[in-house]
Amino acid sequence: MNLFPGVDKKALLAISVTLIFWASSFAGNRAGLESYSPGAMILLRFLTASAVLGTYAWFTRGIRWPRKSDLGWIIFGGAIGITAYHTLLANGQLTVTAGSASFIIGAVPIFTGLLAAITLHEKLTVRQWIGIAVSFSGIVLIAFGEGGHLEFETGALLILLAALSTSIFFVIQKRLLKYYKPLEVTCYSFWAGTALMLVFLPDLVRDLPSAAAGPTTAVIYLGIFPAALAYLTWNYVFTRTTASVATSFMYLNPIVATLIAFVWLGEIPSAIAALGGLLALTGVIITARSVR
Numbered sequence: 001m002n003l004f005p006g007v008d009k010k011a012l013l014a015i016s017v018t019l020i021f022w023a024s025s026f027a028g029n030r031a032g033l034e035s036y037s038p039g040a041m042i043l044l045r046f047l048t049a050s051a052v053l054g055t056y057a058w059f060t061r062g063i064r065w066p067r068k069s070d071l072g073w074i075i076f077g078g079a080i081g082i083t084a085y086h087t088l089l090a091n092g093q094l095t096v097t098a099g100s101a102s103f104i105i106g107a108v109p110i111f112t113g114l115l116a117a118i119t120l121h122e123k124l125t126v127r128q129w130i131g132i133a134v135s136f137s138g139i140v141l142i143a144f145g146e147g148g149h150l151e152f153e154t155g156a157l158l159i160l161l162a163a164l165s166t167s168i169f170f171v172i173q174k175r176l177l178k179y180y181k182p183l184e185v186t187c188y189s190f191w192a193g194t195a196l197m198l199v200f201l202p203d204l205v206r207d208l209p210s211a212a213a214g215p216t217t218a219v220i221y222l223g224i225f226p227a228a229l230a231y232l233t234w235n236y237v238f239t240r241t242t243a244s245v246a247t248s249f250m251y252l253n254p255i256v257a258t259l260i261a262f263v264w265l266g267e268i269p270s271a272i273a274a275l276g277g278l279l280a281l282t283g284v285i286i287t288a289r290s291v292r
Contacts, residue, residue: 008240008241010240011237011240011241014233014234014236014237014240015237015249017230017233018230018233018234018237019249019250019252019253019256020256020260021225021226021229021230021233022226022230022253023102023253023254023256023257023260024225024226024257024260024264025222025226025227026093026098026099026101026102026105026257026260026261027098027257027260027261027264027265027267028218028219028221028222028226028264029041029089029090029093029098029101029222030093030097030098030261030265030267031214031215031218031264031265032045032215032216032218032219032222033090033093033094033215034212034214034215035207035210035211035212035214035215035216036203036204036207036211036215036219037200037203037207038087038090038091038094039087039090039197039199039200039203039204040200040203040204040206040207040208041090041219042086042087042090042197042200043194043197043198043200043201043203043204044204044208044216044219044220044223045086045219045220045222045223045227046082046086046190046193046194046197046223046227047194047223048219048220048222048223048224048227048228049190049194049223049224049227049228050190050191050194052223052224052227052228052229053186053187053190053191053228053231053232054187054191056228056232057183057187062181062183062184063183063184063187064180064184066180066184066188067179070176070179070180073172073175073176074176074188074189074192075192076172077169077172077173077176077185077188077189077192078188078189078190078191078192078193078194078195078196079192079193079196080165080168080169080172081165081166081168081169081170081172081173081189081193082169082189082190082192082193082194082196082197083193083196083197084162084165085162085165085166085169086162086193087197088158088159088161088162088165089101089105089158089159089162091155091158092155092156092157092158092159092162093155093159094155095154095155096155096156096159097261097267097269097273098257098258098260098261098265098267099254099257099258099261099262099267099269099273099277100156100269100273100276100277101159101257102253102254102257102258103138103139103254103258103276103277103280103281104139104156104159104160104163104280105159105162105163105166105254106250106251106253106254106280106281107135107136107139107160107163107280107283108163108166108167108170111163111164111167127286128286130286131283131285131286132283133283134279134282134283134286135279135280135281135282135283135286136280136283137276137279137283138275138276138277138278138279138280138281138282138283139156139160139276139280140276141272141273141275141276141279169189173185173189176188182235183232183235186231186235190227190228251281251285254277254280254281255281258277
């Protein structure tokens with residue numbers, strides 16, 4: 001009996017690998033920040049990721065030169081979806097636990113729906129508005145409960161802005177995917193975003209010589225697995241099942257991220273933050289399930 005209709009064993013394996021890699025990135029960020037400043041950490045991560053994707057693209061010859069008319073969108077996509085997103089997330093995770101960060105980022109579908117309503121004039125149903133309200137109430141609880149007591153945590157606001165950034169990026173990706181393959185859009189975005197991250201090169205030069213082996217290994221892991229390989233396995237998923245089926249598994253991401261953070265870092269969310277996370281996830285599910 002197939003417990004996941006529309007998903008074969010190979011697709012399920014690829015989804016599982018992608019989910020674990022992406023969920024582990026939040027704990028990996030916290031580990032990397034033990035020796036690196038946020039800017040140095042993300043630059044090292046994406047120099048690694050860009051090199052991996054560049055090597056893959058070279059051997060597979062699966063990348064075309066982008067059209068000149070699309071360069072503006074590619075650069076903007078890299079700036080907002082890679083540079084801005086990861087800069088905000090890394091700075092936010094200086095004070096916010098990995099599990100709580102993953103629940104806040106889980107609100108991306110909420111922002112995407114709101115952006116669609118604003119830019120594409122799509123109407124939101126009453127059920128969707130209820131889901132949005134529930135999700136944001138959960139995020140507010142996380143923001144106030146990270147320290148185990150009701151005190152606003154500004155790092156949560158930075159991560160919320162990161163979620164908004166990647167939502168904008170998804171809109172740009174949708175535009176580019178009308179002409180380019182998923183691998184091409186991924187490579188263009190990574191390379192453009194990495195180029196913009198070079199402003200953090202002095203930070204990397206300063207931090208790298210004194211960084212401990214553990215945090216450096218964590219950052220290299222982030223570049224190879226959650227950044228580069230996970231995007232490749234995710235592209236493979238879309239060749240074997242539909243986007244709606246594949247993305248439904250992403251609801252598990254915050255839960256897996258919290259478990260990984262507990263095993264890797266020993267992080268245990270406060271009761272308030274845990275309740276906020278569950279509310280945020282519930283709101284996202286309510287909103288997504290109201291879309292037919």
